[in-house]
Amino acid sequence: MGRKVYDRQFKMAAVQLVLEENLFVKEVAKELSIHPNTLYRWVSEYEEYGESAFPGRGSALYNSQYEMKKLKRENEVLRAEIQEIFKEHKGRYGSLRVTKVLEKKGIKVNRKRVGKLMRQMNLYAKGSRYRYKRYNKKSPSIERPNLLNQVFHTDGRNKIWVGDITYIPTQKGTLYLAVFVDMYSRKVSGWSMSTRMKDSLVIDAFLQGYNKEHPPTGLIIHTDQGSQYTGSNFQAILKKYGAVSSVSRKGNPYDNALMESFYKTIKRELIHGAKFTTPEQARKEVFKYIELYYNTKRMHSSLHYLSPIEYEKAYSS
Structure with a gap:
């Protein structure tokens, strides 16, 4: 098992137990199953930087906002590539062929993601937007698996x-x-x-x-x-x-x-x-x-x- 990483919410709450509840560091550390030196370090950082301590989630690598920003940056790069490919082929390529071109460029990406980005950019292949009238047809719901089926036990942790x-x-x-x-x-x-x-x-x-x-x-x-x-x-x-x-x-x-x-x-x-x-x-x-x-x-x-x-x-x- 790798080293445990604690997010900003956890660190702030632990520090507040020491500073606001007047509990001893060793006592809180024992209850939270962390090393006292770790908690001492968190307290010192908070006392020095206040609310600016523990930026992000305490570790940018595991910051959900970082993850989302990373996805956003990736999408910005993909949009530029898709726009270029779409323009080069004069609007003839849909998401499948655009995905294939991206793969040839060494960019591995899911076709559904490409299709979603193209729709957001209002890029439709020629002839792909002809719509037939639909008469009271409901859109099929996305089927999502229920892997438990009300079986509420397992033979090991983290499964x-x-x-x-x-x-x-x-x-x-x-x-x-x-x-x-x-x-x-x-x-x-x-x-x-x-x-x-x-x-x-x-x-x-x-x-x-x-x-x-x-x-x-x-x-x-x-x-x-x-x-x-x-x-x-x-x-x-x-x-x-x-x-x-x-x-x-x-x-x-x-x-x-x-x-x-x-x-x-x-x-x-x-x-x-x-x-x-x-x-x-x-x-x-x-x-x-x-x-x-x-x-x-x-x-x-x-x-x-x-x-x-x-x-x-x-x-x-």
């Missing part, structure tokens, strides 16, 4: 993660929480919080989990059919890191019962009745619940009354 988004109301706005839970140990592998429900929310949660756990290729990511999960940005990240997408049937909460159970638990044990004043206050309490309680101490009947981390230590090879 199946389930994910979902919930919201936490506060007096001064809503905080959104995205979580990925390992089906094997019920551990929260990755999480992210934001006041905006964008695809970067779930990308951050996935990358946090990936960089801490280093799962093998073929990790199944099971979610509902929300646009944050089915959108091109999140799907591109999954493909890049060798993960496989699985989705619940539309309108069927039982297909993701494990996530429903987790959110039912955190709402009952933390959120309901909390009456948070601000999203920032809610963020701190959710961090403490997940990292200092749920993963490390809370017993699960399905885990022989062990916590997720205790279960992994006892039964993972």
Whole structure:
């Protein structure tokens, strides 16, 4: 397993436990399973740079915004190449032939991506836009596989993660929480919080989990059919890191019962009745619940009354 990489959200929350909760560094480090020297370094960086500490996600290599900017830059290069090819062939080439030309230039790219970019640029091959009238024909929905089919167990960690988004109301706005839970140990592998429900929310949660756990290729990511999960940005990240997408049937909460159970638990044990004043206050309490309680101490009947981390230590090879 590679070195664990912690994102900016995690580092800021850990530092706040030391500086605002008046806890000892060694105590917090032990609870979070990190080396005290690492936490000392984070605290020092925060004290020196304040809110400017830990730029990006703490490591640009694993920054979801960096990933998205990289995709944007790649698309800009592709658009220029596509425009040149389209012009050279006087508008006669569609996405298939444009893709073939790009391949000859040494640019490997998916035909669907080329087609999408061409549509965005309003580039259509001659004769390809003739439209016949359609009479009450519904567009076929994209079929997405459900690889779980309500089988909620696996024989090892980091083989199946389930994910979902919930919201936490506060007096001064809503905080959104995205979580990925390992089906094997019920551990929260990755999480992210934001006041905006964008695809970067779930990308951050996935990358946090990936960089801490280093799962093998073929990790199944099971979610509902929300646009944050089915959108091109999140799907591109999954493909890049060798993960496989699985989705619940539309309108069927039982297909993701494990996530429903987790959110039912955190709402009952933390959120309901909390009456948070601000999203920032809610963020701190959710961090403490997940990292200092749920993963490390809370017993699960399905885990022989062990916590997720205790279960992994006892039964993972």
